[in-house]
Amino acid sequence: MTEVQEKVRDLSEKYGRRRENLLPILQGIVEKEHYLTSEAMIQVAKELDISAAEVYGTASFYSFLDTEQRGQYVIRVCKTISCDMKGKNSIIKAIEDVLKIKVGETTQSKMFTLLETNCLGWCHKAPAILINDEPYTNLTPAKIKAILGDYIRNAEGKQKIIGDIQYER
Numbered sequence: 241m242t243e244v245q246e247k248v249r250d251l252s253e254k255y256g257r258r259r260e261n262l263l264p265i266l267q268g269i270v271e272k273e274h275y276l277t278s279e280a281m282i283q284v285a286k287e288l289d290i291s292a293a294e295v296y297g298t299a300s301f302y303s304f305l306d307t308e309q310r311g312q313y314v315i316r317v318c319k320t321i322s323c324d325m326k327g328k329n330s331i332i333k334a335i336e337d338v339l340k341i342k343v344g345e346t347t348q349s350k351m352f353t354l355l356e357t358n359c360l361g362w363c364h365k366a367p368a369i370l371i372n373d374e375p376y377t378n379l380t381p382a383k384i385k386a387i388l389g390d391y392i393r394n395a396e397g398k399q400k401i402i403g404d405i406q407y408e409r
C-alpha cells in the first residue's frame with residue numbers, strides 16, 4: 241500500500257466510508273498533501289465504493305480542493321465586487337512584486353501559490369484574502385507585504401526560500 245493509499249484509508253476510517261463524507265475526506269487529503277492527485281482520488285473512489293468521475297466532479301466543483309500541485313501556502317485573493325472596489329488589484333500587485341509570480345503561479349521554492357477566488361464572506365472588511373485557512377482583512381499593499389514577510393521569516397528552510405523572493409521588512 242502506498243503512502244497516499246494509507247492516508248486515504250486513515251481518513252476514510254476517521255470520517256466513515258459513506259458518500260456524504262466525501263468532502264471532509266477530500267479536504268483532509270488537501271490539508272496533508274496541498275492538492276489531490278489522481279492516485280488519491282481513485283483511492284477515495286475505491287474506499288467509498290463510488291465512481292472516480294464522481295470524486296473528480298466534486299473536487300473540480302470546489303475551488304479549495306486543488307487538483308494541481310500547489311505551494312505550502314496557498315494565497316487566495318477575493319476577486320468579488322466589494323474587494324474589487326476596495327483595491328484587490330493593488331493587493332495582487334503587491335503580492336506579485338514580493339513573490340515574483342503571477343496569479344495562478346507557484347514560487348520556485350514551492351512555498352507560495354497565488355490564486356484568485358470568489359467572495360470569502362469578509363466583504364465588510366474588504367479587501368480580504370486567505371492564506372491556507374487563515375483570513376487577512378482590511379488589507380493594504382504595505383500590510384500584505386508585512387504579512388508575507390512574516391511567513392517567509394517563519395518558514396522552515398528560510399535561506400532557500402529567500403533566495404528567490406524579495407520582501408520588505
Ligand code: FES
Nearest residue numbers: 318323360362363
Ligand atoms: S467580496 Fe471579498 S470577501 Fe466578499
